Amino acid sequence: MYALIDGNNFYVSCERVFNPALNGKPVVVLSNNDGCVISRSNEAKALGIKMGEPAFQLRETFRKHGVKIFSTNFTLYGDMSRRMHSLLADFGEDIEIYSIDEAFLHLPDNLSKEDYLALGRKIYSAVLNGIGIPTGIGIAATKTLAKIANRIAKKEKEYGNVCVLDGENEITEALKKTPIEKVWGVGRKLSVMLKTHNVGTAYDFTKLPADWVRRKMTVTGLKMQRELLGYDEIDLDDIREPKKSIATTRTFGKTTSDYGLIETAISTFAVRCAEKLQKQNSIASFITVFLRTDKHREDEPQYGNAYTMALPVATSSELELVKHAVNALREIFREGYNYKRAGVIVTGISNKKEVQPDIFYDYDFEKHERISNAINEINAKYGRDTLRLAAISPSEKWRLQRNFLSPRYTTSWDEILKVKAK
DNA sequence: TCTGGGGTCCTAGGACCC
DNA sequence: TCTGGGGTCCTAGGACCC
Numbered sequence: 166m167y168a169l170i171d172g173n174n175f176y177v178s179c180e181r182v183f184n185p186a187l188n189g190k191p192v193v194v195l196s197n198n199d200g201c202v203i204s205r206s207n208e209a210k211a212l213g214i215k216m217g218e219p220a221f222q223l224r225e226t227f228r229k230h231g232v233k234i235f236s237t238n239f240t241l242y243g244d245m246s247r248r249m250h251s252l253l254a255d256f257g258e259d260i261e262i263y264s265i266d267e268a269f270l271h272l273p274d275n276l277s278k279e280d281y282l283a284l285g286r287k288i289y290s291a292v293l294n295g296i297g298i299p300t301g302i303g304i305a306a307t308k309t310l311a312k313i314a315n316r317i318a319k320k321e322k323e324y325g326n327v328c329v330l331d332g333e334n335e336i337t338e339a340l341k342k343t344p345i346e347k348v349w350g351v352g353r354k355l356s357v358m359l360k361t362h363n364v365g366t367a368y369d370f371t372k373l374p375a376d377w378v379r380r381k382m383t384v385t386g387l388k389m390q391r392e393l394l395g396y397d398e399i400d401l402d403d404i405r406e407p408k409k410s411i412a413t414t415r416t417f418g419k420t421t422s423d424y425g426l427i428e429t430a431i432s433t434f435a436v437r438c439a440e441k442l443q444k445q446n447s448i449a450s451f452i453t454v455f456l457r458t459d460k461h462r463e464d465e466p467q468y469g470n471a472y473t474m475a476l477p478v479a480t481s482s483e484l485e486l487v488k489h490a491v492n493a494l495r496e497i498f499r500e501g502y503n504y505k506r507a508g509v510i511v512t513g514i515s516n517k518k519e520v521q522p523d524i525f526y527d528y529d530f531e532k533h534e535r536i537s538n539a540i541n542e543i544n545a546k547y548g549r550d551t552l553r554l555a556a557i558s559p560s561e562k563w564r565l566q567r568n569f570l571s572p573r574y575t576t577s578w579d580e581i582l583k584v585k586a587k
Numbered sequence: 588t589c590t591g592g593g594g595t596c597c598t599a600g601g602a603c604c605c
Numbered sequence: 606t607c608t609g610g611g612g613t614c615c616t617a618g619g620a621c622c623c
Contacts, residue, residue: 175623196591203591203623221589237591264594264623352621383597385621401595412593419588461590473616508592 166272166281169303169311170253170288172246173319175266176204179245180235182297183574183582191232195220198418198566199236236567244575245296252295256288261401269308269401278331285327305330308399309392312349313339313367340368340393350389355382367393407445407514413437414508418566420459422503427456428491432556434509435483435490442481442511443537450479450513452486454493459505470497481517482533483540487556 172178176194181187191208195201202209202218212230214223220234227234246265254260259271272284285302292300303314310330317339318328330336346356348367358381364370371393378386388398413434421427431454442449457469472493480486490509517534543552550557572580 171623198589198591200590217591219590224589239592267623350621354620383620385597408594410594414592416591459590506591510593 166274166276166304166306167308167311168256168270168272168285168288169308169315170268170270170292170300171315172249172266172292173299173301174204174206175246175298176235176237176242177206177209178298179238179242180571181206182245183571187233191230192235193227193232194235194237195569197237198416199234199568200416203237234569236570238571238573240573240576241571244573245298248296248575249292249298252292253288255291256284263401269311272304278329281329281331282327285329286325289326300326302327303330304328305336306395307392307397308401309349309389310336310339310395313343313347316343316347336395337368340371341366343367345370348389348393350385355386407447407516408441409514410510410512411438411441411447411449411514412508412510413441414455414506414510416506417504420462420503420505422501424498424500427498427504427507428494429557430507431456431490431494431509432487432554434507435486436554436557438509438511439481439483439486439537440541442514443541446517447514448479448481448517448519449486449511450476450515451511452476452489452493453510453512454490454497454508455510456494456497456504456507458502462503462505465503466501468499468502470499472496475513478530479513479515479519480530480533482537483554484533484536486511487554491556 177187177192180192180194187206189208190206191212191214192206193202193209193214194204196203199220201220202214202216202223205214205216209232212226212232214226214232220227223232226232242265249266250260250262250268253268253270257270257272261269261271263269270288272281276284281304285304289300289302292298301315301319303311303316303318304327305311305314314328314330318324318326321328330339343366345351345359345364345366346353348370351359359370362373364373371390373390375387375390378390382389391398415430415434417430435452438449438452451473453471453473455469455471458465458467460467460469474489474493476485476489478485486509540552544550572582574580574582
């Protein structure tokens with residue numbers, strides 16, 4: 166059996182932990198550049214605010230209903246996530262962390278329904294009391310069914326945030342009231358396709374012939390169907406496993422046609438990729454650089470391009486990645502366009518112990534590693550970018566706009582919550 | 588003025604091998 | 606006239622997730 170635990174409206178809940186005056190009020194968290202809504206309190210959802218809706222279109226709604234607005238504070242959310250997952254780990258050896266606010270916990274197989282329910286409530290209280298985040302908990306035999314249970318736990322008040330799906334009739338009932346587009350793995354395209362074949366619910370989907378599902382939806386669809394029928398099919402990569410691709414990409418606060426500015430941005434993204442690689446002890450063998458203009462500005466000339474190159478030697482060195490990223494950028498940069506978005510992606514990732522020296526390329530892996538380590542140590546002690554490559558600049562114009570940022574309550578001594586005595 | 592960021596998996600089809 | 610068979614590896618692109 167699996168329990169799927171996820172934080173309710175996670176980013177909003179993180180903000181509320183340190184600012185209880187937000188309870189009961191409409192609250193939203195915005196994406197980078199304060200662009201789109203990416204987390205909403207229940208009160209904000211009730212106002213009709215949609216996931217991903219652009220903030221500028223909502224200004225009137227925000228004003229009229231006094232919606233509390235926050236910029237993303239990933240430092241805070243990431244730290245709260247780490248704390249939540251470590252609380253969950255107390256309830257079982259096997260935990261698969263699926264995202265910043267979700268984890269699957271492996272539970273013993275032969276408990277009674279009452280015992281699963283009691284365990285679910287215990288987990289709920291542990292997280293709420295431990296870090297102040299309310300959760301939804303779904304318990305069932307497969308991950309896909311646990312997702313469905315989780316949705317019911319949150320949606321139907323009488324469940325009190327915990328739903329156990331055990332027993333054939335109960336599972337059938339749950340599948341019948343789950344619209345097909347709410348099934349884990351069915352997105353916009355597939356739900357449209359399935360509806361034209363008269364599949365409206367998860368239950369209808371389980372009744373389709375397996376070979377039809379295989380043909381129309383590949384093995385992914387087949388696994389989904391089997392999961393709904395109670396066969397455990399989906400294995401997740403643990404989030405602590407090394408990543409297979411690493412990206413740093415940004416939408417600029419303002420568009421720019423200035424090559425120098427973009428080179429600085431790309432160099433900074435390359436350094437961030439290097440840091441992420443080093444953190445998981447990996448090296449990358451390919452680098453991709455892309456840039457594009459603002460696709461929403463139909464009145465302006467559009468251009469977008471990407472360039473992928475094999476690195477001469479797999480590496481995690483910021484010096485090497487910046488050098489090659491800039492070379493890649495020169496391949497695709499064109500004068501006369503206003504660029505809005507750019508990024509660096511590294512792939513072909515392996516463990517750093519597997520570095521293959523190239524006798525034709527002058528590269529001293531150990532020397533680069535010593536440099537990286539020295540930079541990391543200094544910055545860990547004195548703050549990010551205290552020591553940095555001249556190619557990057559911490560205060561450039563492409564920087565994010567974050568006008569509604571909350572303090573980093575849990576990770577910065579300067580920003581810790583202050584309690585005043587009267 | 589103003590529209591996020593970072594991932595995974597799967598398949599088809601081309602290049603290449605013997 | 607007639608042009609094999611069986612494989613691997615890689616990449617782009619599409620679909621999905623939070």
